[in-house]
Amino acid sequence: MARRWTAGLLVALGASVVAGTALGAVAVPFGSVVQVVGHHLLLVPGEQTWSAPRDAIVWDVRLPRVLLAAVVGAGLAVSGVALQAMVRNLLADPYLLGVSSGASTGAAAAILFGVTLGLGEHVLSASAFVGAVAASALVYVVARSAGRVTSTRLLLAGVAVGYALQAVTSFLIFASDSAEGARSVMFWLLGSLSLAAWGQPLAVAAVVVLLAVALLTLLGRHLDALAVGDETALALGVPPERLRTGLLVLVSLCVAVVVSAAGAVGFVGLVVPHLARRAVGAAHARVVPVAALMGAVLLIWADVVARVLLAPQEVPIGIVTAVVGAPFLLVLVRRLQATAA
């Protein structure tokens, strides 16, 4: 069952990458996509028979963007899975840790006030990353008491730090004179993959997300035990505090990398874990890889919609994921009530 889902999703991912690269304001035939990509990967020898603009659209613009979408979707989905196990709450999402609020504050500081911290060419994503990591460190410090990090404290600390940083971001927008800057902060807050390009940020995001997927899959049974309860985990030789702290570091890093590359794309990390559990059951060793693939496919298509819907204007991808995700959340809540009653 799980194997069939994984195989099917891998095929879907391959098809989505091709389709996501082909579709857009200017449509490119699927065959041509395969040809161009094959040529660049040195798989298809021979002359270049297509125009330079087409080559640029496929290879320089769309493919890195589609790959970034896949990485971001996978990263958010597995972070959601891990967090829901860590705090034992099905409504937990990757932004619970204050990561997105921290990233937003960092990004707003960079956009509006030119706070560059000497971060070089990728100022925006770098400062977002610094903000995200600082926020989750703060959440950790607040949540920690007498050497213990309980799920309730983690939840409360995440919410508190999140609200505080949102206020800081709002204040930065309010205090700045630049309407143009405020607009680009808003755009960034809603998520966008338009910064995608070949290079370091994409590579870093891909490596971190793949590492997170691999580690969380291998730790599947530990996550199972933690999701049942702290006392159960301990009785099975898994110290819950230590595991939760380790996961917190891993997930914070993963979300920080993802958010700094694409802004705060909502709902993927909340909704995809539920889809994955419905498909393959609750055991995390199966849920994690399936959620990663589902998240990747979902975000590729959400980005296609974001690009095509009002072309040549781009819709922030967070709006697309919210439109799809919010109704799903309502269905989920109704179901939860039904089982509780």
Next chain:
Amino acid sequence: MIVADDLHFGYGHRPVLRGVGLEARPGRVLGLLGPNGSGKTTALRLLYGSLRPGRGRVTVDGRSLQSLRPREVARRIAVVVQESDADTMLSVREMVTLGRLPRLGTFRRAGAADRRAVDGALARVGAAHLAARRYADLSGGERQRVLVARALAQEAGFLLLDEPTNHLDIRYQHEVLGLVREVATSAVVVLHDLNLAARYCDDLVLLDRGRVAAAGAPEEVLDPDVLKRVYGIGVTRTAVAGRPQLLFHPLVEPLPVVG
């Protein structure tokens, strides 16, 4: 053998245990009794390292609990805890397979030996037919069986249970404790019900306000005078099948004396 010596423990400034000592001997079922707040669950949690004693120490087969890593403790002591997330979507088989965690390395996958251990544990508690069901869909008694199976899959020398009969109807109470007697060679059980303790335990430790009020065989511990002092309720003792059984006197209207 699990030996606890002079255990002290407090939450903040409120002392819960004030010098508790006990021995859980191999091949025997030890019952931990006491009124609410007497510290029996706290004492149990100290025995498997969920809590650390403020003073005193616990040894497992001669080794200090503190010197063992959590996984090493879990290989020696299996615990049926009270919490169990009823929302979990894990299947019964997956729940029992968690018992293999301390035997597997962090990253090792479950193999044929682990599957055999899980199948064996499910069969021993008579829950093989439940394997594919969702744990959350089971009745209270069935869940308790599954948790005992998980503990058996751990293949630990000792089985610790925290009020395993809580919320179970009378039939399941007997079923679960009968099961513990049947499958566990050595066990420590926290119990509320004195008659169940008399029926199923070899040794008893009665706690009262953080101290041991009585310890020994059920005949000695379940003494009407001791119980009157600890619980503040009158008791008439009879025997069923060679084991003491207790009748309790209502606090308001005294019962006509039996026998």
